[in-house]
Amino acid sequence: MDPFFYLIIFAGAVAGASTGFLGVYIVGMRMPFIGTCISHAAMAGTIFSCLLGIPPTIGAVTFSVFSAMSMAAIPPDKSRLDTNVGLAILFSFMLGLTFLGIGLVESSRSEILGLLWGNILFVQRKSVLAITAIALLLVLFGTFFNKEMKVLLFSRSIASATGVHQGFVYCLFLCLCGITLSVNLQIIGGLMIFSLITNPAAAAYQICRGHRAVVIAATLFGVLSTVSGFLVSFYFDLPTGACIVIVSTVIFALSVLCRLLSNAKI
Amino acid sequence: MSEDFLKLSDIHITRAGKTILHIDHLHIQSGQFVNIIGTNGAGKTTLLKVICGLLKPSAGSVVFNHILINSLNPWQKSNIRKRIGYIPQSTEYNSELPFTAREVAAMGRTSIKPLLTGLSRADYEHVDFWMEKLGLNDQKNQTFRSLSGGEQQKVLIARAMVQEPLMLMLDEPTSNLDFNWKLRISRIVRELHQQPGLTVLMVSHEISSIPVNVDRTILLHKGGILADGNSEQVLTSAVIQDVYECEINIFETEGNKYVFSRELSRQ
Numbered sequence: 001m002d003p004f005f006y007l008i009i010f011a012g013a014v015a016g017a018s019t020g021f022l023g024v025y026i027v028g029m030r031m032p033f034i035g036t037c038i039s040h041a042a043m044a045g046t047i048f049s050c051l052l053g054i055p056p057t058i059g060a061v062t063f064s065v066f067s068a069m070s071m072a073a074i075p076p077d078k079s080r081l082d083t084n085v086g087l088a089i090l091f092s093f094m095l096g097l098t099f100l101g102i103g104l105v106e107s108s109r110s111e112i113l114g115l116l117w118g119n120i121l122f123v124q125r126k127s128v129l130a131i132t133a134i135a136l137l138l139v140l141f142g143t144f145f146n147k148e149m150k151v152l153l154f155s156r157s158i159a160s161a162t163g164v165h166q167g168f169v170y171c172l173f174l175c176l177c178g179i180t181l182s183v184n185l186q187i188i189g190g191l192m193i194f195s196l197i198t199n200p201a202a203a204a205y206q207i208c209r210g211h212r213a214v215v216i217a218a219t220l221f222g223v224l225s226t227v228s229g230f231l232v233s234f235y236f237d238l239p240t241g242a243c244i245v246i247v248s249t250v251i252f253a254l255s256v257l258c259r260l261l262s263n264a265k266i
Numbered sequence: 267m268s269e270d271f272l273k274l275s276d277i278h279i280t281r282a283g284k285t286i287l288h289i290d291h292l293h294i295q296s297g298q299f300v301n302i303i304g305t306n307g308a309g310k311t312t313l314l315k316v317i318c319g320l321l322k323p324s325a326g327s328v329v330f331n332h333i334l335i336n337s338l339n340p341w342q343k344s345n346i347r348k349r350i351g352y353i354p355q356s357t358e359y360n361s362e363l364p365f366t367a368r369e370v371a372a373m374g375r376t377s378i379k380p381l382l383t384g385l386s387r388a389d390y391e392h393v394d395f396w397m398e399k400l401g402l403n404d405q406k407n408q409t410f411r412s413l414s415g416g417e418q419q420k421v422l423i424a425r426a427m428v429q430e431p432l433m434l435m436l437d438e439p440t441s442n443l444d445f446n447w448k449l450r451i452s453r454i455v456r457e458l459h460q461q462p463g464l465t466v467l468m469v470s471h472e473i474s475s476i477p478v479n480v481d482r483t484i485l486l487h488k489g490g491i492l493a494d495g496n497s498e499q500v501l502t503s504a505v506i507q508d509v510y511e512c513e514i515n516i517f518e519t520e521g522n523k524y525v526f527s528r529e530l531s532r533q
Contacts, residue, residue, distance in 0.1 A: 162347055
């Protein structure tokens with residue numbers, strides 16, 4: 001195997017770990033659609049960066065963070081709007097902006113479509129550094145806001161009624177979602193991000209007891225999905241993204257099977 | 267007489283031009299056990315949200331433990347709420363996640379610990395103390411989602427007590443429980459009320475069995491206080507028939523009051 005592939009495997013592992021970790025909270029809060037939503041925000045941001053002549057990453061991250069933060073405007077206790085409906089509205093708006101941009105910027109279509117499907121095989125060293133730095137930021141967030149995030153997962157109503165600074169921590173989490181997903185998007189693409197957010201975390205929720213076990217399992221399942229998906233694609237000469245998505249789905253299916261076969265009350 | 271712990275004056279909440287809560291005057295003393303009853307939509311949950319500062323009234327003032335909470339910013343309000351133990355309705359929390367019972371109880375410490383700090387061994391000792399006191403030792407490491415409705419309610423009570431609250435707010439704590447668990451949870455709440463200085467506010471739409479040892483019963487109707495006093499004064503046949511718009515019988519035995527609809531009694 002060419003040494004360059006080690007970089008791809010490392011990048012995949014970091015992206016899988018980051019999305020698996022974030023997925024614990026995103027799936028737990030029942031808003032997996034945020035992945036697709038942020039992907040399209042990043043695409044819209046990339047296109048408008050091209051129009052304005054600024055670096056695409058700046059536009060992608062800005063659009064992603066703003067769209068993620070707009071979810072904070074839906075309060076937990078007095079809203080008549082379900083978070084997923086809010087995300088669907090935002091998604092359609094971002095899709096509209098994306099297609100508007102595609103119509104306006106003819107030259108960068110391939111780059112934009114690359115964002116949707118991802119291009120892990122063309123990973124650059126600086127992108128790997130960026131996702132590694134963000135993964136470390138996630139570790140810090142998970143360490144310092146672990147107790148608040150647990151309450152937020154369990155009940156945002158309890159969190160706000162009992163004085164947990166849930167608004168602040170939730171905004172911080174959304175902001176981190178926007179940054180993490182938009183930067184990882186450049187490596188693994190929007191469609192793969194959606195499955196890597198959802199499948200490893202959903203699998204962990206099936207078989208784990210306790211929050212720490214869920215976090216560790218989801219992170220490992222994320223790494224397992226990307227690394228083994230890549231290896232399968234390498235040795236059998238198959239499309240990498242498709243293999244990663246299928247492996248993560250198989251992990252979820254196996255975890256459901258484990259739970260059904262196990263007698264333990266989980 | 268104990269001092270006033272909670273004072274509400276001239277509270278008005280309007281939605282789309284319609285008044286949904288109007289309280290001219292409500293004082294609750296420290297250590298009181300107050301039962302708030304009323305029909306669906308009477309304004310009970312709205313009143314709880316106003317008291318803990320989650321809902322800002324269009325007019326009026328709320329003084330909680332000598333602090334006027336209307337004028338505080340969200341961060342300061344959060345600090346006030348740290349001493350409110352809140353037990354919500356079952357629709358308000360996600361019982362499908364694999365948190366252990368001990369993890370859920372330990373969430374009570376999150377309110378009183380500063381940001382960026384973790385829970386210490388002393389915090390977990392406090393958690394274990396309340397789990398043992400509520401008879402949850404065997405369920406400690408089980409997932410919350412695998413427990414029965416009554417056991418889940420006990421874990422939520424432990425979570426609230428771990429917070430070392432000045433006030434316990436329970437929103438229809440027995441609404442989804444069977445008869446046996448209703449009695450057990452009511453007994454636990456009565457025992458908790460013996461904690462020095464703990465004010466208990468319990469909201470319920472059930473009047474079929476009125477708990478004993480309640481200091482005060484407040485009957486809300488159409489957003490206002492219709493009756494306020496001890497159970498004997500508030501729960502008269504005339505008032506209940508008027509509010510619930512049905513004919514009822516009230517039976518009293520061993521200090522408890524039981525309310526039956528005449529239609530059901532005949533069946």
